Amino acid sequence: MDLRNTTYISIQANCTVDTSYRFTYYKISYSMIFIFGVISNATALRRFCRIPRMFTSTAVYMANLAAADIFFVISLPLRIYYYHKAAAISNRTNDWSPGSAFCQLTFTLKYISLYGGIFFLVCIGVDRYFAVVHPLHQHLRKVRTARMLSVGIWCLVLALSLTLPLLYSAASRWHKSCLLDPSSKRDSTIILTALGLVQIAYLLPALLLLFSYCSILRVLRSLPHRRKIRHRRTLTVIYWVLVVFFLCFTPYHLNLLGYTLTQVGLVRSCGLAQVTKVLHPIMLSLASTNCCLNPLIYYFSSSLVHKETAGSRGSASQ
Template sequence: MADISWTEGASNETVGDARSELEAGFQYCLFTVIYSIVFVLGLTENVLALYLLSCRAKDASPSSVYLINLALVDTLFVCMLPFKIHYHLNWNDWIFGDVACRVTGTLYYINIYLSIAFFTCICLDRYVAALHPFAYLRLRATHHLLVATALWVLALGVTLPLILGGPLHNGGVRNTTACFENFPLSSWTRRMAPYNVLALVFGFVIPFSIILVSYPLVAKRISQTKHSVRRRKALRTICIILVICTLCFLPYHLTHLLHFLMRVQLIQNKSFTDLIYKMRRVTLALVSFNCCLNPLLYYLTSSSKQWLLKFRLRFRSKTVYTICDQKLGESFGVYQLQQRQGNKHRGGTN
């Protein structure tokens, strides 16, 4: 996550002694359309999620700290998408300078690996709550906050060499300026190799394995409980996380592994390398959809009716309440007056 190993690949790179033309003409339209959709939906959903989570922060569970941080990292990611949209819309020509290239590049991969990290924390939280309830009761919000802070510090610390390193934008094809692309073969075989292996193992394989293991254990334990609401909510949480990882992160990391093997020349078949390059284009675009799917965790695993009620009450006009109160008061007064007159009339006839 912290090195130029997480580049999007080059359109025209040196592979071995021969010059291999790796081209995917559909990528410019694909990235522009996908990133535009993710920007609109992701920004709307995550800003709304942050608002709703902040409204119920006092009454929320301590584990909601992870949800807030997940929404925050998604919001930061979608805010940098306009730069990526402009870049791909102009045939991968970067015009915003080296600093902007570093920031957008690091945010892209911080989003991927911090999202997976927070997913793992949420699954572990559900695991402890289901299998060790008494130990879970001793956990406080500060414990979850410390874990979330440690993950942010680790992510920023790992990306620091990338931010402070050498230039990351360079010459591309058709006299364009590439960002996070066109790196030589020597970089892939030397400096990038350890980073790629560590990213695949500790950034995805281990966290995804934890999620896969925790889901059946939690499902088995929760199925024995009598609290149907809590059971559905916990099962729904891990199920959504599992779906997002399978749809967004798993295809990306599988193609990333093949892409890395291609760059270090362990895969040299021309037709296969072309296929890998095109598959990587698609998975790089689709992995950003996690920002649109993550809000499902906030809405489906919490009391959506309470959130909807709070949202309506906050934005409903106060004038409407005043008018209604006055009318209700007047109606109630007339009703009381009629009752008294009726009682008096009955008393006189008796």
């Protein structure tokens, strides 16, 4: 996609929308996310690292979630640089091509953070599910089990993160869109395949997280008030996981669905095409803010991990 021709996107002959703001918006939003992401992650991880060395399954998932955040934070300067250059090209003040290696690396780091964040947030929710709903199944919450599951998730995330850029690259080979989503009807099969993978990678974790949350609430509702108080930390962690998950990822995936279907011509709605195109940069930035909000989960879960660690030591000494 020629950057000089993307100020107006046409779905139909009489359906255009001005998206020239996106380069400046991306530069500002990603700069803010980078600053707050570095500060919040450093502060929260400092608190989290004060926990005794004896890890729990929750701590394992939190450490992996932090790693996914770090991948995205370190990719932000690359994205800011790209959009700075892209803005110059759109204003006809420069002629610059980032190169395929730059595009692949930046795109891959984005998906590692996005879906690494999704999967490890769900792991935290499911971990709380077994802690509350099935407390006798503690073998499923062993540190070794959590580490093995984390390795499997990283393999899945890396496979997805490498596959999606390759699919987009195949769909973009004629117009060199790099970080801009391709919209060619000629390559609609490839684009829809990538869309299907993205939506499945969001919907299945979302359903699993909702199931875990509803099951936890059902169990806690039946407990005496005194025992409910003991699970306040668990509820706090679950609430923050739900807020981060659905606030950051749901608007992005819903907008991406409408955006892609109108771009490839499967849905012919000028209004939907205009709205989703204008909202796309905003929703992408909103999804990216998960690396700033996740430290809140580290903060609130640190006391929970400390309590579980103390409990494990107490049990071991008996």
